Amino acid sequence: MRKYILGFLVWLIYRTLSLTWKVQLIEPESMQKDMRDKKPFLLAHWHGDEIALIQLCRRYRIATMSSQSKDGQMMSVILKLLGAKTTAGSSTRGGVGGLKGLIRLMREGHSCSFAVDGPKGPVYKVKPGVFELSRLLDCPIYYSGVSVDRAIYFPKAWNKTFLPKPFAKILIQWHGPVPPTTKDQDPRDPKIAENLETLLHSAKQQALKVIAES
Incomplete structure (x- = not known):
C-alpha cells in the first residue's frame, strides 16, 4: 500500500509541475508516421534526462521494464499514472520474464524508452540492451537531445540528473532513426555503442545551443 500512496503523491507533484513547463518537441517525420501506423520503435536517451522525458509516456505509448525493488515498484506506479505500460524485471533480477513481457507489449504496438547508460552507469556509456531489443523486434532507434533553461541539478547523482524548475522551457528533439540492428x-x-554515444552527445550539444540562443 505504501508504494501506491508514495507513487501517487510523486506523480501528483510531477504532473502539477510539468503542466507549468513550456515544452518544444521536435520529431522526425518518420517517427510521426510510425506513431500514426502504430509501429513500435525504440527511444534512446541518457539516464539523466529521464525526469524531463517521462511526461511523454502517453504520447509514445511507452512500455518499459521496472525493477522489482521497492523503489522500482513505486516508479512503476508513477509510470502507469503517466500512461506507460510496465513489466517487472531488470538486468539484475527477473530479467528474462521482464524482457518477455516487454517484447509482448511492443508486438502489441507499444514503443520502448531506453536510458542507454542505465541502470547504474557509468554515465554516458551505452549498454547493449537497446541493440539487442532492436535486433529481436527489427525496430529502429530514435535518439534524443534534451535541454532546459532552468533546472535543479543533483551533482552527487551518478547520472547527472536534473529537475526542470516551474515554468522552465524544455527542448526535446528526436533524431534518426538509426536502422534496426541486423541479425549479423x-x-x-x-x-x-560508440556510434550511438557520438550521436547522443551531438544531439545534446545541439539542444543546448538552441536553448542558449532562444
Whole structure:
C-alpha cells in the first residue's frame, strides 16, 4: 500500500509541475508516421534526462521494464499514472520474464524508452540492451537531445540528473532513426555503442545551443 500512496503523491507533484513547463518537441517525420501506423520503435536517451522525458509516456505509448525493488515498484506506479505500460524485471533480477513481457507489449504496438547508460552507469556509456531489443523486434532507434533553461541539478547523482524548475522551457528533439540492428551484427560490439554515444552527445550539444540562443 505504501508504494501506491508514495507513487501517487510523486506523480501528483510531477504532473502539477510539468503542466507549468513550456515544452518544444521536435520529431522526425518518420517517427510521426510510425506513431500514426502504430509501429513500435525504440527511444534512446541518457539516464539523466529521464525526469524531463517521462511526461511523454502517453504520447509514445511507452512500455518499459521496472525493477522489482521497492523503489522500482513505486516508479512503476508513477509510470502507469503517466500512461506507460510496465513489466517487472531488470538486468539484475527477473530479467528474462521482464524482457518477455516487454517484447509482448511492443508486438502489441507499444514503443520502448531506453536510458542507454542505465541502470547504474557509468554515465554516458551505452549498454547493449537497446541493440539487442532492436535486433529481436527489427525496430529502429530514435535518439534524443534534451535541454532546459532552468533546472535543479543533483551533482552527487551518478547520472547527472536534473529537475526542470516551474515554468522552465524544455527542448526535446528526436533524431534518426538509426536502422534496426541486423541479425549479423553483435549487439555487444563496442563500435555500434560508440556510434550511438557520438550521436547522443551531438544531439545534446545541439539542444543546448538552441536553448542558449532562444
